[in-house]
Every structure is written in structure tokens, then in C-alpha cells.
Amino acid sequence: MAVSMTDQCLANNKRYAEGQANHKPAYPGKQPIQPAKRVAVVACMDARLDVEDLLGLQTGEAHIIRNAGGVVTDDAIRCLIISHHLLNTNEIILIHHTRCGMLAFTDDLLKAGLEGDPASEKVLGQATGRTFVSCGKCAATPAQFHAFRGEIEPLDAPRDEKNMQRLQWDVRRGLSAILNHPWLPSSGTDAVSARGFIYDVDTGQLDEVSYPGPMGPAA
Numbered sequence: 682m683a684v685s686m687t688d689q690c691l692a693n694n695k696r697y698a699e700g701q702a703n704h705k706p707a708y709p710g711k712q713p714i715q716p717a718k719r720v721a722v723v724a725c726m727d728a729r730l731d732v733e734d735l736l737g738l739q740t741g742e743a744h745i746i747r748n749a750g751g752v753v754t755d756d757a758i759r760c761l762i763i764s765h766h767l768l769n770t771n772e773i774i775l776i777h778h779t780r781c782g783m784l785a786f787t788d789d790l791l792k793a794g795l796e797g798d799p800a801s802e803k804v805l806g807q808a809t810g811r812t813f814v815s816c817g818k819c820a821a822t823p824a825q826f827h828a829f830r831g832e833i834e835p836l837d838a839p840r841d842e843k844n845m846q847r848l849q850w851d852v853r854r855g856l857s858a859i860l861n862h863p864w865l866p867s868s869g870t871d872a873v874s875a876r877g878f879i880y881d882v883d884t885g886q887l888d889e890v891s892y893p894g895p896m897g898p899a900a
């Protein structure tokens with residue numbers, strides 16, 4: 682059986698974590714619009730993730746879709762549908778990571794802080810180590826920030842069992858959104874595969890998240 686691109690990316694990641702350079706930085710010359718490796722990656726915007734490097738993907742080989750958390754939002758789904766049906770990708774790699782900022786707040790807390798709630802301002806200031814300056818105004822958008830479910834923790838807290846569980850929950854939620862979407866076929870001749878991972882920013886390594894898997898309460 683042929684090795685999937687996702688498995689090849691995992692092998693590249695092992696080398697990356699050992700300190701080897703994977704990504705060629707120079708302009709590659711003229712290339713087709715379709716990603717050569719037929720891969721689409723959804724990943725967090727965190728500054729410590731260099732997605733092409735950590736997966737060993739070169740310019741022209743993959744779509745890289747990034748947002749706060751690597752959350753599979755409506756917009757990420759929109760991108761994935763276009764990526765598959767119009768640009769021929771057929772493997773999706775979803776990446777969350779340790780020490781993610783999305784573990785350190787809740788949607789209600791951030792909204793209240795932005796609107797001017799003094800207690801929320803104080804908590805957010807303490808959580809981020811930055812003076813949180815309220816805007817003192819309401820806003821209709823964004824409807825959601827998609828902070829990860831579970832009890833919040835200090836920003837940039839090291840990996841532990843509890844925050845790994847919270848990350849796994851959101852990876853599974855994202856995989857569910859992808860694998861159950863009617864416009865992203867998961868079987869048949871035009872099937873798209875999707876696998877989810879947690880990237881450890883302290884080691885450079887990817888750990889796969891089982892799917893389906895437990896979605897229980899925080900321990």
C-alpha cells in the first residue's frame with residue numbers, strides 16, 4: 682500500500698524535531714496552482730509553528746490554512762471545500778499545539794473584557810502579562826472566538842494531562858466537522874482523508890490524536 686502524504690509529513694517531522702532543515706526557502710520557479718502533494722493543512726497561527734518546516738512541505742506542495750487555534754471554523758471549511766473540489770487536494774492535516782493561547786481564556790471572558798467589565802480586564806491582564814485595555818464598546822462580530830472548552834489556565838502553560846485533553850477535544854471536534862461535512866466526501870472515489878495532531882512546541886514533535894475518541898469532562 683502506498684504511503685500517504687500525511688505519513689511522509691510525519692517522517693519529515695521526525696527529522697525536523699532532530700534539528701534537520703526540511704524546507705527550501707528559495708523561489709522555486711513557475712509552478713502549477715494545484716498543490717503538488719495534494720495536502721491541505723489547518724493549523725494555529727502561533728508564531729512558534731512554521732508549518733512548512735515542521736511537515737517538510739515545499740512551496741507549491743500544500744495549502745496552509747491558519748487561524749487562532751487551528752479551529753475548523755466555517756471559513757476553514759470553506760477553504761477546504763475549495764481546496765479539494767477546485768484544486769485537487771485529498772489529504773487534510775489538522776494541527777493544534779501545546780501552550781496554545783486558546784487554552785488561556787473563554788469567549789465570555791474576552792467579550793466582557795473588551796466591552797469594559799473591570800473584573801474581566803483584570804483577569805485577562807494577569808493571564809497575558811500585558812495591560813489589557815478595554816474598548817468599552819459592544820460589537821456584533823466576531824460571533825465567536827472559539828476558545829477551547831475547559832477550565833482556563835495561565836498563558837503559555839507547559840503541557841500536562843489536562844491541557845492535552847482540552848487540545849484533543851478540539852482536534853476531535855475539528856475532525857468531526859471535516860469528516861461529516863456533506864461537501865467533503867470521506868468515502869468513494871473522490872474521498873478526502875483527515876488526520877489530527879498536537880504539535881509540541883517544546884520538542885518539535887507531532888502526536889496523533891485518536892478519532893473518534895473521548896470527549897468527556899475536564900479531569
Ligand SMILES: [Zn+2]
Binds near residue numbers: 778781783
Ligand atoms: Zn495556538
